[in-house]
Amino acid sequence: MKDDRQELLNEVLADSADTITPARAALERVAALVSVMRDAQRRVDEAETAFKRQKAELLQVATIDLPELLRESGLSEVALEDGTKVKVVDEITCGITADRAPAAHAWLREAGMGGVIKTEVTVAFGKDSITAADALFVRLLGEYGSDSTTETEKVHPSTLKALLKELLEKGHPFPLDLFAVQPYSIAKLSTVKPRKGAA
Numbered sequence: 001m002k003d004d005r006q007e008l009l010n011e012v013l014a015d016s017a018d019t020i021t022p023a024r025a026a027l028e029r030v031a032a033l034v035s036v037m038r039d040a041q042r043r044v045d046e047a048e049t050a051f052k053r054q055k056a057e058l059l060q061v062a063t064i065d066l067p068e069l070l071r072e073s074g075l076s077e078v079a080l081e082d083g084t085k086v087k088v089v090d091e092i093t094c095g096i097t098a099d100r101a102p103a104a105h106a107w108l109r110e111a112g113m114g115g116v117i118k119t120e121v122t123v124a125f126g127k128d129s130i131t132a133a134d135a136l137f138v139r140l141l142g143e144y145g146s147d148s149t150t151e152t153e154k155v156h157p158s159t160l161k162a163l164l165k166e167l168l169e170k171g172h173p174f175p176l177d178l179f180a181v182q183p184y185s186i187a188k189l190s191t192v193k194p195r196k197g198a199a
Contacts, residue, residue, distance in 0.1 A: 062188075087187070168181075
């Protein structure tokens with residue numbers, strides 16, 4: 001395919017070999033810009049690969065190397081001479097998958113935590129139905145029925161994470177697998193600001 005395109009380009013250029021026509025000049029500019037684009041794409045690909053590698057290195061140091069070293073040293077926090085504080089914090093990842101949502105929401109309600117569940121009602125309107133859509137805000141479902149209406153319940157990810165972290169900290173039992181909870185430790189850095197007047 002590449003050879004076919006090059007052959008076509010060569011034929012067009014050969015038709016006007018002795019004189020530079022506007023078409024030939026345009027093709028030369030296109031070819032030059034294609035070369036610039038290829039180089040830019042290569043540099044972007046290399047930068048993205050380097051970013052992914054550096055992000056993985058940061059994750060390794062922050063979630064494995066530093067927390068393990070501090071634990072081995074019997075420390076959860078340390079201040080360095082340059083004013084940097086390193087502290088190991090326990091975190092979690094969590095979420096509610098679509099297939100587990102009914103059971104997860106039922107558990108939250110039964111445990112008295114149903115208030116974190118948000119209900120969303122969606123109604124589909126045709127593209128020329130802005131008036132009807134506006135009326136829905138005033139009358140909600142009223143005369144429009146429920147044929148094109150869907151109702152979904154969701155727990156915002158940050159709300160879920162905060163709630164489950166609190167339950168873990170208090171030792172309150174809950175089904176970890178239902179919420180896909182994965183505990184981990186991470187080292188967090190902060191810099192202590194020098195005191196005013198300190199030399």
